[in-house]
């Protein structure tokens with residue numbers, strides 16, 4: 001579902017963020033992406049989201065080579081990629097329902113489908129009863145779950161998360177990871193960038209480790225230690 005072939009990303013002559021990175025993630029695979037600050041994790045996620053383009057090599061998502069994708073097609077690719085951020089990026093002047101509905105409204109989904117799909121996503125993350133609330137009235141863990149509902153409301157085949165448990169205690173982090181695992185079980189390819197080694201070791205999933213832009217480990221089923 002996601003494939004990197006000899007991918008190098010150079011921002012300028014002094015900043016090479018990724019060096020000849022190779023890996024592939026299958027449909028329904030859940031993997032972690034880790035490495036020191038500045039190792040290139042965010043850059044790798046941005047290449048998948050087509051927020052950046054590679055300097056060399058190929059990034060392939062869902063069989064589509066993204067390098068040469070015309071700019072006007074970028075929004076269509078992005079619809080297939082749900083993204084969860086550490087700081088939720090929720091709008092605090094809208095209800096929980098309206099926050100989750102946003103991607104569907106952007107896509108022009110008919111109003112009669114929006115209600116059904118938003119409620120299905122909120123139900124999935126256990127927040128159906130809070131749809132009319134303002135995100136500010138929710139706890140940090142609940143806000144993060146609203147962010148996850150918004151990321152999956154249009155059923156993307158790929159889900160990316162950048163430090164999704166950064167501000168949460170271990171119990172809430174485990175809840176969030178359970179959700180990600182459930183999405184992978186229904187075929188979503190999930191890639192989670194994190195510094196949280198405990199989280200990684202708990203799940204015993206494949207870990208892609210970056211070190212100064214190079215992929216140094218990415219063994220299937222490998223544990224990080």
Ligand SMILES: Nc1ncnc2c1ncn2[C@@H]1O[C@H](COP(=O)(O)OP(=O)(O)OP(=O)(O)O)[C@@H](O)[C@H]1O
Pocket residue numbers: 011012015016017035036037038039040041042043044
């Ligand atoms: N827009 C940019 N222009 C120039 N250099 C950049 C740009 N974005 C990132 N870099 C550089 O690329 C390298 C990788 O950065 P990146 O943000 O991908 O790392 P990261 O692993 O996500 O770090 P962190 O864990 O701190 O978020 C760093 O040296 C960074 O300074």
